[in-house]
Amino acid sequence: MTTVTETVPAASAPEPSKLEKFDIRADKARVTLGSRVASVIAIIIAVLWTIPTLGLLVTSFRPEADIKDSGWWTWFTNFNSTLSNYAEALTGSRYELSTYFVNSIVITLPAVIIPITLALLAAYAFAWIDFKGRNILFVAVFALQVVPIQVTLIPLLTKYVDWGIAGSFWTVWLSHSIFALPLAIFLLHNFMKEIPRELVEAARVDGAGHVKVFFQVLMPLLVPAIASFAIFQFLWVWNDLLVALTFAGGDQNVAPLTVRVAELAGTRGQAWYLLSAGAFISMIVPVIVFLSLQRFFVRGLLAGSVKG
Amino acid sequence: MDWLTQADTTSEKFILMIVAIALFVLVMGVILFIVDKIPRAPKWVLVLGFMGPALLGLAFGLVYPALNTVKSSFYDDGGKNFVGMDNYVTAFTENSFQQVLLNTIVWTLFVPILSTAVGLVYAVLVDRTRVEKFAKTLMFMPMAISMVGASIIWKFMYEYRAVIEGLAPDRQPAQIGLLNQVLIWLGFEPQQFLLTGPWNNLFLMIVMVWIQSGFAMTILSAAIKAIPDDTMEAARLDGAGGMRLFFSITMPSVRPALVVVLTTIAMSTLKVFDIVRTMTGGNFGTGVIANEFYTQSFKQANYGLGSALAVILFVFVVPLIIYNVFQMRKSEEMR
Numbered sequence A: 001m002t003t004v005t006e007t008v009p010a011a012s013a014p015e016p017s018k019l020e021k022f023d024i025r026a027d028k029a030r031v032t033l034g035s036r037v038a039s040v041i042a043i044i045i046a047v048l049w050t051i052p053t054l055g056l057l058v059t060s061f062r063p064e065a066d067i068k069d070s071g072w073w074t075w076f077t078n079f080n081s082t083l084s085n086y087a088e089a090l091t092g093s094r095y096e097l098s099t100y101f102v103n104s105i106v107i108t109l110p111a112v113i114i115p116i117t118l119a120l121l122a123a124y125a126f127a128w129i130d131f132k133g134r135n136i137l138f139v140a141v142f143a144l145q146v147v148p149i150q151v152t153l154i155p156l157l158t159k160y161v162d163w164g165i166a167g168s169f170w171t172v173w174l175s176h177s178i179f180a181l182p183l184a185i186f187l188l189h190n191f192m193k194e195i196p197r198e199l200v201e202a203a204r205v206d207g208a209g210h211v212k213v214f215f216q217v218l219m220p221l222l223v224p225a226i227a228s229f230a231i232f233q234f235l236w237v238w239n240d241l242l243v244a245l246t247f248a249g250g251d252q253n254v255a256p257l258t259v260r261v262a263e264l265a266g267t268r269g270q271a272w273y274l275l276s277a278g279a280f281i282s283m284i285v286p287v288i289v290f291l292s293l294q295r296f297f298v299r300g301l302l303a304g305s306v307k308g
Numbered sequence B: 001m002d003w004l005t006q007a008d009t010t011s012e013k014f015i016l017m018i019v020a021i022a023l024f025v026l027v028m029g030v031i032l033f034i035v036d037k038i039p040r041a042p043k044w045v046l047v048l049g050f051m052g053p054a055l056l057g058l059a060f061g062l063v064y065p066a067l068n069t070v071k072s073s074f075y076d077d078g079g080k081n082f083v084g085m086d087n088y089v090t091a092f093t094e095n096s097f098q099q100v101l102l103n104t105i106v107w108t109l110f111v112p113i114l115s116t117a118v119g120l121v122y123a124v125l126v127d128r129t130r131v132e133k134f135a136k137t138l139m140f141m142p143m144a145i146s147m148v149g150a151s152i153i154w155k156f157m158y159e160y161r162a163v164i165e166g167l168a169p170d171r172q173p174a175q176i177g178l179l180n181q182v183l184i185w186l187g188f189e190p191q192q193f194l195l196t197g198p199w200n201n202l203f204l205m206i207v208m209v210w211i212q213s214g215f216a217m218t219i220l221s222a223a224i225k226a227i228p229d230d231t232m233e234a235a236r237l238d239g240a241g242g243m244r245l246f247f248s249i250t251m252p253s254v255r256p257a258l259v260v261v262l263t264t265i266a267m268s269t270l271k272v273f274d275i276v277r278t279m280t281g282g283n284f285g286t287g288v289i290a291n292e293f294y295t296q297s298f299k300q301a302n303y304g305l306g307s308a309l310a311v312i313l314f315v316f317v318v319p320l321i322i323y324n325v326f327q328m329r330k331s332e333e334m335r
Helices: A002-007 A015-060 A064-069 A072-076 A084-091 A097-128 A134-146 A150-163 A169-193 A197-205 A210-221 A223-239 A242-247 A257-267 A272-292 A294-302 B010-037 B043-072 B086-093 B095-126 B132-143 B147-157 B178-185 B199-225 B229-237 B242-253 B255-270 B274-279 B289-299 B303-334
Strands: none
Touching: A015 A072, A015 A272, A015 B095, A015 B132, A015 B147, A015 B178, A015 B199, A064 A272, A072 B178, A084 A097, A084 A272, A097 A134, A097 A169, A097 A210, A097 A223, A097 A257, A097 A272, A097 B010, A097 B043, A134 A169, A134 B043, A134 B303, A150 A169, A150 A242, A150 B043, A150 B289, A150 B303, A169 A223, A169 A242, A169 B010, A169 B043, A197 A210, A210 A223, A210 B010, A210 B043, A223 A272, A223 A294, A223 B147, A242 A257, A242 B289, A257 A272, A257 B147, A257 B274, A272 A294, A272 B132, A272 B147, A294 B199, B010 B043, B043 B303, B086 B095, B086 B303, B095 B132, B095 B199, B095 B255, B095 B289, B095 B303, B132 B199, B147 B199, B147 B274, B199 B242, B199 B255, B199 B274, B229 B242, B242 B255, B255 B303, B274 B289, B289 B303
16 A cells, blocks of 8 residues: 555656556565465474474373373473383383394494495496496396395295394394495495596506505595495484394394384383383484484485485 | 304394404405405406405395295295296285285375475475574484384374263363374364274375475475576566466476486385384284285295285386486486
8 A cells, every 4th residue: 555655746757667666565575475374384394294203202201100191292281201211111121122222233333334345345346447247237236226125035034044044143234234235336336436537547557456446545535425325224224124023033132123112012002101212212323323414314315325 | 153143142242243344344355355466367356356245145135035036926835836826816816915905006106295295395495494404304304213213103193092982071081192182172083093994094104204205305405406596586587476486497397306206205105014014013904015025924924925925016116116217317417
């Protein structure tokens, strides 16, 4: 309305300018309105994505009796907290998640280090050693990403039983390492190809062998790429259920947290004081790794490292 | 040699872990040392030294088992008698398995579409705002946690307390699941979200959407940032509003990324196992192929049928991957 009253005295002004002015104002109003609606939608989505986790987190700090009697949202008015759920879940004789926590660490470290090393070496050969059949072999390795791990489980388990290593850490390490290889080789090969050819060739001319070139020229340059993939593999192994369930089974001395927590969800499905604490015990390490190394994670994601 | 396979205490486990890593480093070191020291080593020795271990692993852990599984899908459970297509016929004709196949197809359509839509809308809305980084972290945090963890988080959202007949509403046991409490606040009856079919499938899929949206958002956000400012500015000057901009500029520009995101999520959805197993165990009509495969193979010891289900999964994944690769090629060419 103000637009109209303001422009009335200036009747001599050319017509289009008035219209233009009005247009711009209207446009601005539309943009602010749009952005207000946009903000509301964005906030609603953000809340929807956060509330479920928040609910379980709050629950994990409430006394068992409170959890049964009232919803977690009443905690904000009736502030009553305890750490006993975590104590019970970690060290209570029947649940002892601390044992499984150790298992998770013991499973994860070799299952990250081994495949990355193997993949780096193979990727180097694919990228920088010229040999007959290289392209066909590379396509074959790449194509192996198609194989869903489900297809491999029964024969692998049979083999492990034959060798007498079934139910040991070795089976889990070996399986995770192999399953990671096709994607790892493909990605690291792509990163290696980006390194300028002159750099590698100069070192070769200076008389450095392939082993030396690999360790002294390429490795230092590949640290960010290795970090990206390491985070992926770490999250994948730590959070995996299927591989661990198949090869480690319910063995208390091998099975990782995910297996135990999933089992609790089945057998003690109503024991929320236990499940909530257990779930967060299993989540804390990947969340910390993820938050502190988010930068590398996003880079890896954009490079196409999505495990199927 | 018992200590190599049996580790019962924490220290034994860590020692075993260090031994394993050391052993690995040693073997690789020896291989590389030999390769390095052979004067004028023939090329095949070099290649074998670098990629031999990886190729051996792939042959043993992927190629051989995959072929073996394809073979056992044509045999009975003992693996002795050839049964032709029997296992596949069972998988495609029996009612319970048809339900499983149908569920899998619905999952593979619904989850990618919804996660991509949410991820795209959110990416557009938070783009270039002051809180962009924080807002994005909120959405892709679920990607860092395990599907088991996510399942427990949502199981608690869906938690149901039985309504006792003939008791006044205010004397009923408190609902501790947020969704049922919301239903009560709105004046509805609480629901058994995970037990009542076919809707329970939807509630399981929502968990996957919750996990995958962050992935879609990250990729699409990068694609949105790649749209040149000039294009956006020109459209804005031409009077295009938010909606117009979204449908005429943003959508067409991120189309290749959109396709990659959709197919990638579809592939992970096809193989979803953890969510179904943790939340319903595949009961109440919620089974999907990946879960049914596990049940048949390792619970029921139906190796033939289990293998057939794994092969079916394989066959479903292949066209998606091929399409995905072609799209990636295309979007790379466009850059």
